[in-house]
Amino acid sequence: MTTGGVYTEDVVDERLAGACHVFFVRSPLAHARITSIDVSGALEAPGVIAAFTGADLADLPAIPPSAAGLMNVEMQQRLLATDKVRYVGEPVAIVVTEDPYQGEDALELVAVDYEPLPAVLGFDPDDSSLLFEAAGTNVAGYWGDRSSLKDDLFDGCEVVVSHTIVNQRVAPAPMESRAAAAVWGDDGRLTAWIPNQGAQGTRDNLITRLGVQEGQVRVITPDVGGAFGAKFGADPEHVVIAWVARELGRPARWTETRYENLIAMTHGRAQQHTITIGGSRDGDVQAYRLEIVQDAGAYPKIGAVLPFLTILMTTGPYDIPSAEAIAKVVVTSTTPIGAYRGAGRPEATAALERAIDLFATEAGVDPAEVRRKNLLPAFTEPHRTKFGALYDTGDYVAGLDRALEAANYGELRTEQARRRASGDARQLGIGLASYVEITGMGDGEESPPTENATVEVHPDGTATILTGTSPHGQGHATAWAMLASEELGIPVEKITLQWGDTDLIPEGGGTGGSRSLQQGGAAVQQASKELIEIAKERAAAELEANPADLLFDKARSAFAVAGDPEAAVPLAKLAEDERLLIRTVFTQPGATFPFGTHIAVAEVDTETGKATLLRVVTVDDAGVVLNPLLAEGQRHGGIAQGAAQAFLEEVVYDPDGNPLTTSFADYPLLSATEVPSFELAESVTPTTYNPLGAKGIGEAGSIGATPAVQNAIVDAVSHLGVKHIDMPATSQRVWQALQQAAQPGSEQK
Amino acid sequence: MTRIELTVNGEKQSDEVEPRLLLVHYLREVCGLRAANVGCDTTSCGACTVLLDGQSVKSCTVLAVQASGHHVVTAEGLSADGELHPVQAAFRQNHGLQCGFCTPGMVMASVGLLAENPHPTEEEVRVGLEGNLCRCTGYHNIVRAVLAAAEAQAEAPAGAPAEAEVTA
Numbered sequence: 001m002t003t004g005g006v007y008t009e010d011v012v013d014e015r016l017a018g019a020c021h022v023f024f025v026r027s028p029l030a031h032a033r034i035t036s037i038d039v040s041g042a043l044e045a046p047g048v049i050a051a052f053t054g055a056d057l058a059d060l061p062a063i064p065p066s067a068a069g070l071m072n073v074e075m076q077q078r079l080l081a082t083d084k085v086r087y088v089g090e091p092v093a094i095v096v097t098e099d100p101y102q103g104e105d106a107l108e109l110v111a112v113d114y115e116p117l118p119a120v121l122g123f124d125p126d127d128s129s130l131l132f133e134a135a136g137t138n139v140a141g142y143w144g145d146r147s148s149l150k151d152d153l154f155d156g157c158e159v160v161v162s163h164t165i166v167n168q169r170v171a172p173a174p175m176e177s178r179a180a181a182a183v184w185g186d187d188g189r190l191t192a193w194i195p196n197q198g199a200q201g202t203r204d205n206l207i208t209r210l211g212v213q214e215g216q217v218r219v220i221t222p223d224v225g226g227a228f229g230a231k232f233g234a235d236p237e238h239v240v241i242a243w244v245a246r247e248l249g250r251p252a253r254w255t256e257t258r259y260e261n262l263i264a265m266t267h268g269r270a271q272q273h274t275i276t277i278g279g280s281r282d283g284d285v286q287a288y289r290l291e292i293v294q295d296a297g298a299y300p301k302i303g304a305v306l307p308f309l310t311i312l313m314t315t316g317p318y319d320i321p322s323a324e325a326i327a328k329v330v331v332t333s334t335t336p337i338g339a340y341r342g343a344g345r346p347e348a349t350a351a352l353e354r355a356i357d358l359f360a361t362e363a364g365v366d367p368a369e370v371r372r373k374n375l376l377p378a379f380t381e382p383h384r385t386k387f388g389a390l391y392d393t394g395d396y397v398a399g400l401d402r403a404l405e406a407a408n409y410g411e412l413r414t415e416q417a418r419r420r421a422s423g424d425a426r427q428l429g430i431g432l433a434s435y436v437e438i439t440g441m442g443d444g445e446e447s448p449p450t451e452n453a454t455v456e457v458h459p460d461g462t463a464t465i466l467t468g469t470s471p472h473g474q475g476h477a478t479a480w481a482m483l484a485s486e487e488l489g490i491p492v493e494k495i496t497l498q499w500g501d502t503d504l505i506p507e508g509g510g511t512g513g514s515r516s517l518q519q520g521g522a523a524v525q526q527a528s529k530e531l532i533e534i535a536k537e538r539a540a541a542e543l544e545a546n547p548a549d550l551l552f553d554k555a556r557s558a559f560a561v562a563g564d565p566e567a568a569v570p571l572a573k574l575a576e577d578e579r580l581l582i583r584t585v586f587t588q589p590g591a592t593f594p595f596g597t598h599i600a601v602a603e604v605d606t607e608t609g610k611a612t613l614l615r616v617v618t619v620d621d622a623g624v625v626l627n628p629l630l631a632e633g634q635r636h637g638g639i640a641q642g643a644a645q646a647f648l649e650e651v652v653y654d655p656d657g658n659p660l661t662t663s664f665a666d667y668p669l670l671s672a673t674e675v676p677s678f679e680l681a682e683s684v685t686p687t688t689y690n691p692l693g694a695k696g697i698g699e700a701g702s703i704g705a706t707p708a709v710q711n712a713i714v715d716a717v718s719h720l721g722v723k724h725i726d727m728p729a730t731s732q733r734v735w736q737a738l739q740q741a742a743q744p745g746s747e748q749k
Numbered sequence: 750m751t752r753i754e755l756t757v758n759g760e761k762q763s764d765e766v767e768p769r770l771l772l773v774h775y776l777r778e779v780c781g782l783r784a785a786n787v788g789c790d791t792t793s794c795g796a797c798t799v800l801l802d803g804q805s806v807k808s809c810t811v812l813a814v815q816a817s818g819h820h821v822v823t824a825e826g827l828s829a830d831g832e833l834h835p836v837q838a839a840f841r842q843n844h845g846l847q848c849g850f851c852t853p854g855m856v857m858a859s860v861g862l863l864a865e866n867p868h869p870t871e872e873e874v875r876v877g878l879e880g881n882l883c884r885c886t887g888y889h890n891i892v893r894a895v896l897a898a899a900e901a902q903a904e905a906p907a908g909a910p911a912e913a914e915v916t917a
């Protein structure tokens with residue numbers, strides 16, 4: 001609060017003294033063959049130490065596509081492009097300078113000759129211009145088989161609606177862009193400071209991509225200025241910085257500009273959905289089909305895996321008798337797609353909640369009623385969906401009703417009717433979204449999710465926790481200390497949390513997928529309890545008593561003999577002769593499935609198309625809440641990011657593949673004036689999968705809010721003939737939809 | 750190189766700098782004050798906001814040479830004698846930060862905002878902070894924090910340290 005966090009660029013460390021600065025020459029073209037690269041001009045510039053191209057890194061392995069076995073193996077990425085560039089922003093060469101300002105200057109002096117090739121864009125790229133000639137196609141792979149789709153899926157449905165909609169590409173845009181600082185010691189070990197979401201995963205990526213031995217890499221995690229899914233692992237740039245430090249035998253640093261961040265950090269979403277939904281006139285949904293095209297960007301990274309999660313959550317919280325989902329993954333000459341808050345699940349919810357609204361409109365049934373009619377009834381035993389997801393606990397109807405009540409839904413509809421009747425230029429829209437999502441996923445049911453924790457009590461009465469999670473704003477230092485304090489009787493302010501240093505904490509799953517509290521927190525609680533058991537043995541020896549006769553008095557943080565409170569020994573004293581610590585691993589039976597309903601209220605100016613978000617009311621039931629302030633903070637941030645996708649944010653490319661949203665002047669990152677304060681209603685349905693009863697809360701907001709806000713904007717103008725507006729529902733798009741709907745005889749799409 | 754003389758957090762500074770050196774880089778690299786962050790290239794994000802003669806400015810858009818002869822206050826200079834400034838205290842109390850990257854700038858912008866308008870409405874706070882971007886909080890608790898700070902300052906006795914710091 002007084003000095004700011006210590007982010008990677010702020011790290012002052014004697015090992016980094018005299019560090020050089022690395023700058024990336026990036027492709028200005030979407031798709032081109034590299035015919036020559038000449039770094040000689042840059043080498044003569046003031047302060048330039050060295051310059052390298054892909055040829056210099058030829059020994060390092062290429063990065064294979066994600067989803068091994070499903071994606072085309074020819075679609076590999078070099079750390080620096082060699083023969084071709086495949087998106088604007090792809091790293092082509094580097095210059096290394098003494099001073100950062102010199103690097104900015106010298107970049108301009110690297111001469112790269114390109115032979116431009118046609119850009120590959122959109123959700124249906126043909127193969128006339130191939131990003132990877134060896135692959136012979138721009139289709140990276142498939143999830144599911146089109147031939148499995150049933151011709152008769154919608155037979156017997158009185159109402160069937162089909163629509164193709166876009167879940168647009170957005171930028172994670174953490175306020176701290178990417179960075180790295182790296183140095184190799186005399187012992188041949190790399191120490192790398194990298195903002196990340198899990199140091200252990202980042203370390204493992206560096207080991208693989210540098211081709212070094214296990215044990216040769218130490219990753220240290222400074223404060224991290226936001227991540228949102230996009231800071232997992234090590235990116236090519238991080239590997240290059242480590243390589244430069246080794247090649248030049250001196251520490252190296254890199255901090256990307258916002259321009260670089262917006263074109264070269266992975267983007268999120270980028271799916272096209274063809275949704276078909278059918279059911280009865282009275283609002284019973286009987287069949288649903290979701291056909292996904294995932295634009296993976298230039299290289300199939302995590303983006304190629306997102307459809308797996310989307311398909312898994314196809315039917316969301318609803319009981320739909322017949323449902324199908326398939327996906328095709330394509331590569332395009334754009335920035336690769338990665339994880340972004342929710343990663344695959346928001347896409348499923350957005351498609352389904354739009355489908356439910358389209359169906360409700362067509363059937364002429366209130367959208368709240370359609371939801372209530374089709375939500376799964378409350379369950380306490382795990383529920384297996386057709387797509388294989390195993391929902392732990394849920395009471396979706398209660399969540400919907402609580403949200404409707406908190407929003408005063410009936411009055412909102414009355415006000416809407418009043419404005420419609422009076423022909424008010426400012427029309428009111430009410431949008432609903434019910435969701436269920438996956439948090440704390442493991443690697444399939446054979447490999448359930450785990451996390452480790454180490455708890456140590458010190459002789460001075462303080463305690464230290466080591467965690468395999470990796471907070472960057474979620475407040476683990478507070479929450480984990482609360483959990484340990486509860487067991488150890490040590491005040492929260494005397495408990496220190498450490499994370500993100502792989503030498504200190506060699507194993508860990510990091511923070512992402514809303515997993516941290518339910519697994520990392522549960523591990524801290526379990527370790528604290530186990531530590532008390534160890535300490536009890538020591539206390540028994542100290543007090544010459546039977547362990548069974550000892551009670552742990554949390555108020556004093558001391559063991560006392562039952563019936564003789566004077567005979568006591570403090571926990572801290574038991575750490576004097578021998579360290580009092582324990583490392584434990586908590587295993588959860590499976591993922592947990594938080595759920596809720598979001599209701600957005602938007603006002604649309606029908607003369608300009610401008611939508612103003614008036615209210616967002618949410619129920620986000622993530623089980624038992626440990627720290628309400630922190631949990632609410634996660635909800636607020638998620639709601640804002642979700643809302644921003646609905647009506648503001650989009651990464652835009654021109655027809656030649658040039659990115660048009662390369663700064664915060666062009667990429668409309670949500671600001672304080674574009675959202676209201678949020679109204680959070682409470683609902684608690686505990687999970688039985690961990691002793692805390694907690695599910696994940698990090699992504700819920702971004703999952704519910706997007707379709708709720710989109711539905712609200714469409715709802716505001718639906719009586720004027722508008723059925724759908726793709727995201728982001730900007731003033732221009734809303735206005736165009738209104739114009740189109742007003743054409744005589746037009747059937748708005 | 751050009752010589753500049755200015756006051757940073759109450760301390761006199763005199764340095765030779767490149768004319769193109771940005772104030773934010775001067776504060777971070779020359780003065781070693783790293784609370785102000787660089788979050789964009791286009792004066793859009795406000796993570797670098799500091800006070801220049803009591804007014805909040807984005808220090809990425811002020812040259813160090815332009816600050817010569819002026820008073821600069823950064824987040825490091827806001828609190829006195831280990832006491833948090835009321836705005837800092839309110840951000841802490843209301844969980845007005847998550848990752849913390851925007852926070853030094855957000856706090857300085859809020860101090861500047863309250864200096865101009867000590868009793869803002871929620872709408873005025875939102876408009877006043879439009880130039881400061883936050884990706885974590887959805888602004889909800891930031892707005893609450895600024896409103897709480899306004900209330901706390903109104904209750905504080907006249908001439909409290911907070912007021913003095915802003916105009917120092």
